[in-house]
Amino acid sequence: MSTPPDARRYAPATERNREPILAVLQRVLPPTGTVLEISSGTGEHAVFFAPRLTPRQWLPSDLDPLARDSIVAWQAAAPAENLHPPLALDAAAPLWPIESENVKDALTGLDLQRYPITALVNINMIHISPWAACLGLLAGAGRILPPGGILYLYGPYKQNGQHTAPSNAAFDASLQTQNPDWGVRDLEVVVTAAKAHNLALVETVAMPANNLSVIFRAIA
Secondary structure: OOOOOOOOOOOHHHHHHHHHHHHHHHHHOOOOOEEEEEOOOOOHHHHHHHHHOOOOEEEOEEOOHHHHHHHHHHHHHOOOOOEOOOEEOOOOOOOOHHHOOOHHHHOOOOOOOOOOEEEEEEEOOOOOOOHHHHHHHHHHHHHHOOOOOEEEEEEOEEEOOEEOOHHHHHHHHHHHHHOOOOOOEEHHHHHHHHHOOOEEEEEEEEEHHHEEEEEEEEOO
């Protein structure tokens, strides 16, 4: 009998940034409810954060089926009671599965009445996706989050139209070579777009490797 291949993917940056990100999440996330992670990638962050953020529930998602396979494989290797199977979710879509009528089936039994979504987390997506994905993420957060809910973004940003480090400028050029719709975003533009969806900037936190944690709060 052959052994099935391990579907787990690995992102080297995860081990470098997960502890600093966790420290911020522990401070800014609401104390209860469900955290919806948008674009969970390999799933390494999900399996690391979930058990350390109880009693919150952690709901990963990704558009890429291979990424979802990786998330499931990581969950099997490092299970946690508050970590749920990943959703197929396109951040740019006008309606997310979490908003659909068959939400209980989509979430494989997660009770959103008991554990309402109180936070969204998105790590290293908006610069490696079209601008429409960022706009969709902000719109979705505006629709889903209750007043006081938190949107947490992590990644590199330009500030006042300028890169914060030469390495970020080189990274931006590399991204745009791969896809002209990708690139390091201007923080002020993201903040302005967030305001249109009743998301107010709370703070920015300097992070390793010239990245930022950017925290928004949903307002009524």
